Amino acid sequence: xxxxxxxxxxxxxxxxxxxxxxxxxxxxxxxxxxxxxxxxxxxxxxxxxxxxxxxxxxxxxxxxxxxxxxxxxxxxxxxxxxxxxxxxxxxxxxxxxxxxxxxxxxxxxxxxxxxxxxxxxxx
Amino acid sequence: xxxxxxxxxxxxxxxxxxxxxxxxxxxxxxxxxxxxxxxxxxxxxxxxxxxxxxxxxxxxxxxxxxxxxxxxxxxxxxxxxxxxxxxxxxxxxxxxxxxxxxxxxxxxxxxxxxxxxxxxxxx
DNA sequence: CTGTATCCTTGTTGATACTG
DNA sequence: CAGTATCAACAAGGATACAG
Numbered sequence: 001x002x003x004x005x006x007x008x009x010x011x012x013x014x015x016x017x018x019x020x021x022x023x024x025x026x027x028x029x030x031x032x033x034x035x036x037x038x039x040x041x042x043x044x045x046x047x048x049x050x051x052x053x054x055x056x057x058x059x060x061x062x063x064x065x066x067x068x069x070x071x072x073x074x075x076x077x078x079x080x081x082x083x084x085x086x087x088x089x090x091x092x093x094x095x096x097x098x099x100x101x102x103x104x105x106x107x108x109x110x111x112x113x114x115x116x117x118x119x120x121x122x123x
Numbered sequence: 124x125x126x127x128x129x130x131x132x133x134x135x136x137x138x139x140x141x142x143x144x145x146x147x148x149x150x151x152x153x154x155x156x157x158x159x160x161x162x163x164x165x166x167x168x169x170x171x172x173x174x175x176x177x178x179x180x181x182x183x184x185x186x187x188x189x190x191x192x193x194x195x196x197x198x199x200x201x202x203x204x205x206x207x208x209x210x211x212x213x214x215x216x217x218x219x220x221x222x223x224x225x226x227x228x229x230x231x232x233x234x235x236x237x238x239x240x241x242x243x244x245x246x
Numbered sequence: 247c248t249g250t251a252t253c254c255t256t257g258t259t260g261a262t263a264c265t266g
Numbered sequence: 267c268a269g270t271a272t273c274a275a276c277a278a279g280g281a282t283a284c285a286g
Contacts (some may be wrong), residue, residue, distance in 0.1 A: 019150065019189065020218060023142040025259075041268055052260060053269060066142065067236025078267045079266085088236065091229050095143060098221035106214050113190025113211065148279075164248055175280060180249060201247045202286085 001037045008032075008047045018107065020099040022092065023066075026051055026059045031085065031092055034069065038084035068092065124160045131155075131170045140230065143222040145215065146189075149174055149182045154208065154215055157192065161207035191215065 009016075009029055022028030026048060033044055044056060051059070060083055063069040068089035074080045132139075132152055145151030149171060156167055167179060174182075183206055186192040191212035197203040 019146040019215075020222075021144045027142065050260090052262090054261090054271085055259060057269060058259095065237060065240045066233050067240075073268090076267095079269090081268060088229060088232050091225065092142075095218070095221045095225040098218045099143075102214065102218040106211060109211050110189050114188055117188045117190075173280095175282090176249060177251085177281090178279060181279090196248090199247095202249085204248060 004033055004039070004043060004047045006046050006049070009049075017111065018099070018103045019110075020102070022096060022099075024059060024062060026055065027063060028096060030056075030059055030063060030083075031068065031089060031096065034083060034085045034089070035093065038072075038082040041081050041083070044083070063089070127156055127162070127166060127170045129169050129172070140234065141222070141226045142233075143225070145219060145222075147182060147185060149178065150186060151219060153179075153182055153186060153206075154191065154212060154219065157206060157208045157212070158216065161195075161205040164204050164206070167206070186212070 022031065029048060030044060033039055033047060041053075041056070041060075045051065045053070048056065060069065060071065063083075064071050067086055069083050070086055072082045072084070074082075145154065152171060153167060156162055156170060164176075164179070164183075168174065168176070171179065183192065183194065186206075187194050190209055192206050193209055195205045195207070197205075
């Protein structure tokens with residue numbers, strides 16, 4: 001399994017403007033990070049650079065609570081914990097794909113509309 | 124065109140638990156209200172019972188800014204204003220449908236996972 | 247009828263520091 | 267390594283009253 005691309009969620013990417021959100025702010029991104037297989041806490045922090053451990057832990061708890069991910073702790077030193085998508089969690093991949101498809105097709109028009117609106121507002 | 128069903132967004136409906144959101148809290152519901160054609164401000168307030176005029180106005184401004192709806196004011200007494208989906212706004216209907224489809228299929232499992240989680244937490 | 251103006255509560259996100 | 271504790275900042279959402 002490939003390591004996660006540190007730039008997979010570039011904040012400069014207009015996808016951060018998408019009006020469609022899964023769960024809380026980071027939920028959708030975490031799910032995307034888990035599509036290829038289980039990941040460790042610190043692995044998830046790589047692409048999610050701007051998330052603090054506190055918020056990432058909260059996000060993972062919420063996903064666990066809703067049955068989207070499982071948490072597996074191994075009794076080792078140093079500790080190792082792995083998060084993995086459940087079958088229910090995988091069902092989210094389909095609507096997420098639909099939303100990403102929408103964004104790739106229509107986000108440019110949205111951005112253009114915003115520009116037009118702003119220039120009208122300042123006029 | 125049919126009047127909007129006052130109960131189309133029953134707060135008791137589990138769809139309010141859906142982890143998928145379009146725009147801000149009310150954005151997706153407004154878009155759904157506009158699918159059949161243009162609606163007036165006060166018409167929208169019927170199914171969206173719990174929204175204050177301030178928040179509905181903000182929601183509509185945001186949708187207008189992003190190019191999803193148009194606002195048409197008629198110079199009459201009393202004033203009449205109509206909101207209508209743009210072609211860009213209609214493109215949102217597809218991912219919204221995908222999300223609703225997901226919810227109708229998987230929300231029960233989510234709710235069940237929550238119950239199981241809570242009973243474990245309290246144990 | 248269609249909003250705006252104010253004020254306020256609350257929830258969410260984050261910074262920083264610390265622990266098993 | 268994988269978190270938790272504490273505090274702070276901010277923005278979303280809402281209550282209420284009023285205006286064009």
